[in-house]
Amino acid sequence: MKAVSSRTTVKRLPKRGNYDPAVIHAILDEGLVCHVGFVVDGAPFVIPMVYARDGERLILHGSNASRLMRIGATEVELCVTVTLLDGLVLARSAFNHSMNYRSAVVFGRATAITDTAEKRLALDRIVEHVARGRTAEARAANDRELGATTVLSMPLAEASAKIRTGGVGDDEEDYTLPVWAGVLPLRVVADLPIADERLAEGVSVPEYVRDYRRPGGKRLSLHEATASTEA
Amino acid sequence: MKAVSSRTTVKRLPKRGNYDPAVIHAILDEGLVCHVGFVVDGAPFVIPMVYARDGERLILHGSNASRLMRIGATEVELCVTVTLLDGLVLARSAFNHSMNYRSAVVFGRATAITDTAEKRLALDRIVEHVARGRTAEARAANDRELGATTVLSMPLAEASAKIRTGGVGDDEEDYTLPVWAGVLPLRVVADLPIADERLAEGVSVPEYVRDYRRPGGKRLSLHEATASTEA
Numbered sequence: 001m002k003a004v005s006s007r008t009t010v011k012r013l014p015k016r017g018n019y020d021p022a023v024i025h026a027i028l029d030e031g032l033v034c035h036v037g038f039v040v041d042g043a044p045f046v047i048p049m050v051y052a053r054d055g056e057r058l059i060l061h062g063s064n065a066s067r068l069m070r071i072g073a074t075e076v077e078l079c080v081t082v083t084l085l086d087g088l089v090l091a092r093s094a095f096n097h098s099m100n101y102r103s104a105v106v107f108g109r110a111t112a113i114t115d116t117a118e119k120r121l122a123l124d125r126i127v128e129h130v131a132r133g134r135t136a137e138a139r140a141a142n143d144r145e146l147g148a149t150t151v152l153s154m155p156l157a158e159a160s161a162k163i164r165t166g167g168v169g170d171d172e173e174d175y176t177l178p179v180w181a182g183v184l185p186l187r188v189v190a191d192l193p194i195a196d197e198r199l200a201e202g203v204s205v206p207e208y209v210r211d212y213r214r215p216g217g218k219r220l221s222l223h224e225a226t227a228s229t230e231a
Numbered sequence: 232m233k234a235v236s237s238r239t240t241v242k243r244l245p246k247r248g249n250y251d252p253a254v255i256h257a258i259l260d261e262g263l264v265c266h267v268g269f270v271v272d273g274a275p276f277v278i279p280m281v282y283a284r285d286g287e288r289l290i291l292h293g294s295n296a297s298r299l300m301r302i303g304a305t306e307v308e309l310c311v312t313v314t315l316l317d318g319l320v321l322a323r324s325a326f327n328h329s330m331n332y333r334s335a336v337v338f339g340r341a342t343a344i345t346d347t348a349e350k351r352l353a354l355d356r357i358v359e360h361v362a363r364g365r366t367a368e369a370r371a372a373n374d375r376e377l378g379a380t381t382v383l384s385m386p387l388a389e390a391s392a393k394i395r396t397g398g399v400g401d402d403e404e405d406y407t408l409p410v411w412a413g414v415l416p417l418r419v420v421a422d423l424p425i426a427d428e429r430l431a432e433g434v435s436v437p438e439y440v441r442d443y444r445r446p447g448g449k450r451l452s453l454h455e456a457t458a459s460t461e462a
Contacts, residue, residue, distance in 0.1 A: 007274070012297045032417075033316055033330070035266035037275035043238070044268035044275050048314040048334050066243045077274040085264055085419075090440065094358050094369045095376040099264070103279050127325050137410050138325045145326040168427045179368050180434050181427040184443055186263075186451070188316075191416040196399045198406050199413070206411050209321065220417070 007107055008160040018161040027104040027161055028053040029215040031082035032130065032188075036060065038071055038078055051080070052122075052129035053156070058106060059122045060152040069150035073112040078154060080106045087185040089167070092174040098164060100183065106159040110152035122151045132215075133208040190220040238338055239391040249392040258335040258392055259284040260446040262313035263361065267291065269302055269309055282311070283353075283360035284387070289337060290353045291383040300381035304343040309385060311337045318417050322399045323410040329395060331414065337390040341383035353382045363446075364439040421451040 010017030018024070034051045037044055047068055052059045058080060062069040072078060082104045089098040113119045123146075124135045141149070168181045190212040193205055212220045241248030249255070265282045268275055278299055283290045289311060293300040303309060313335045320329040344350045354377075355366045372380070399412045421443040424436055443451045 007271075007276075012294060032319075033314055033332070035268075035277050035312055035314070037266075037268040037277035037310075039270050039273060039275050040238075042270060042273075043308040043338070044270050044310040045238075046266050046268035046277055046310045046312040046336065048312060048332065050330060063243060079268075079275040079277045081266055081277040081279060083264055083266070083279040088263075088361055090362060090365065090369075092370055093372075093376075094354065094366065095372050095380075097358060097361065097365075097369070099281060099361075101264070101279065105277065107274070123325065127328060130319055130328065130330075131321060134321065134328075135325065138321075138328070139323055139405060139408060139410065141324075141326050145324075149326075167425070170427075174370060175429050176431055177370060178431050178434050179370065180437050180440065181430060182436075182440075183425045183427075184362075184440055185422040185425065186419055187422065188417055189420050191418065194398070194414045194416065196401075196412040196414075199411065200407055200409050203409050203411050205413075209411065209413075209415055212415055 005107075005158050008105070008158050010160055010162050016162045016164055018163055020161070021156075023163070024104050024156070024159050024161045025053060026216060027084060027102050028058070028082055029129070030084055034080050034082045036068060036078060036080050038068060038076060040071065050126060050130060052125040054122060054125045056156050058154040058156060059125050060110065060154065061123060061126055061149055064148055064150050066150065069152065072110045072152045073150060075109040075111060078108065078110055080154065085186055086165070087183045089183050090181055091168045092170045092177045092179040092181045096168065096170050100164050100166070102161065102163045104159060104161045106154065106156055108154050108158050110154035113151045113153050116146065119146060119149075119151050122153065123149070131208055131212070133206065137206065188220060236338075236389050239336070239389050241391055241393050247393045247395055249394055251392070252387075254394070255335050255387070255390050255392045256284060257447060258315060258333045259289070259313055260360070261315055261449070265311045265313045267299060267309060267311050269299060269307060271302065281357060281361060283356040285353060285356045287387050289385040289387060290356050291341065291385065292354060292357055292380055295379055295381050297381065300383065303341045303383045304381055306340040306342060309339065309341055311385065316417055317396070319415040320399055321412055321415065323401045323405040323408045323412045327399065327401050331395050331397070333392065333394045335390060335392045337385065337387055339385050339389050341385035344382045344384050347377065350377060350382050353384065354380065362439055362443075364437065368437065419451060
């Protein structure tokens with residue numbers, strides 16, 4: 001991975017920049033939604049999308065009718081950003097307020113995957129990215145569905161991460177102010193799954209849903225966490 | 232609000248489009264991070280930022296040294312997107328998998344706020360957006376800090392929302408499959424606040440931090456929710 005280029009170099013607060021592929025991969029693997037930027041008639045568009053990382057590339061997908069898919073397939077420049085918000089940093093001064101976050105930005109051009117077998121595997125990656133284990137159960141795409149879907153592959157060759165962690169940084173003279181300061185950690189949790197009303201008889205909630213977690217081991221199931229606290 | 236224009240019209244799955252200013256405002260008010268798209272040398276950039284809604288405009292801010300602030304102040308086209316992820320929709324077929332979400336997209340040009348009093352009010356809006364009540368306690372920006380900060384105002388004249396709610400939509404022939412299907416609700420919660428080590432004596436956690444919630448009444452404090460469940 002050739003991570004550092006002129007545009008991947010973190011310009012603002014460069015000490016927060018990180019070009020370690022493992023760090024970038026971890027952010028991409030933990031996120032669920034990316035924001036894809038593209039240009040139409042010189043103006044920017046930013047659209048939220050599901051995605052997956054597949055080794056050294058990102059997979060995006062959508063209907064053949066999607067403007068972003070049609071434009072993306074013409075190999076124009078894209079920018080894909082994934083942001084994980086970890087907490088609010090409440091300083092004594094308004095100016096030093098901040099947020100703890102981990103973001104990854106990927107620049108480059110995507111190409112449409114046309115080989116049917118490769119397309120199937122790429123779509124599996126997206127399903128597995130969202131719910132690991134799901135492709136073993138869900139009905140795979142049939143030919144009609146596959147034909148109606150555009151799948152884009154975008155190399156991770158130009159990517160960078162930007163990370164802010166830790167506590168409050170106030171100006172020295174502000175520390176005596178009688179103002180509460182600290183970090184309010186934020187995270188995403190899953191509530192109890194809501195089964196579809198027409199579930200076939202005898203089908204129970206799979207473990208990867210009941211005990212939902214993102215790669216990196218983070219458990220998102222709120223009810224599970226509560227249960228283990230009470231135990 | 233002139234919400235509907237050629238580019239705010241939701242192209243893909245138009246039934247998910249919503250142009251009601253109240254709906255758009257609610258999404259912008261609940262979100263914490265937006266993704267700002269801008270164009271440099273014809274290529275898109277997408278950067279996560281904090282923001283605030285102030286009536287019929289969005290407020291963005293950053294260091295004078297920030298590239299996005301410098302470029303944004305020249306009144307180029309921007310696209311600001313806020314996405315709230317509400318759940319995973321796990322269908323019986325891979326193809327019908329989806330996500331429940333609410334997103335708002337704002338197109339337009341921003342202008343730099345140069346009037347000092349207006350700039351102060353706009354910065355207050357950002358602090359209040361993140362933690363309502365905070366400006367009454369935190370030390371306000373001094374002249375040096377104010378001078379080092381660029382504040383942009385972007386009208387909400389061209390904005391739209393896109394929303395997906397509800398359950399699974401599978402193809403009729405798939406309902407008999409022995410595959411679990413349903414929705415896994417996701418939400419953001421706050422863990423217990425972590426006080427700064429150098430807190431002045433006698434300062435306690437303010438209510439707006441301990442009982443953190445987003446506009447719309449959503450309580451994010453996980454520990455509070457747990458406590459009330461146990462009570």
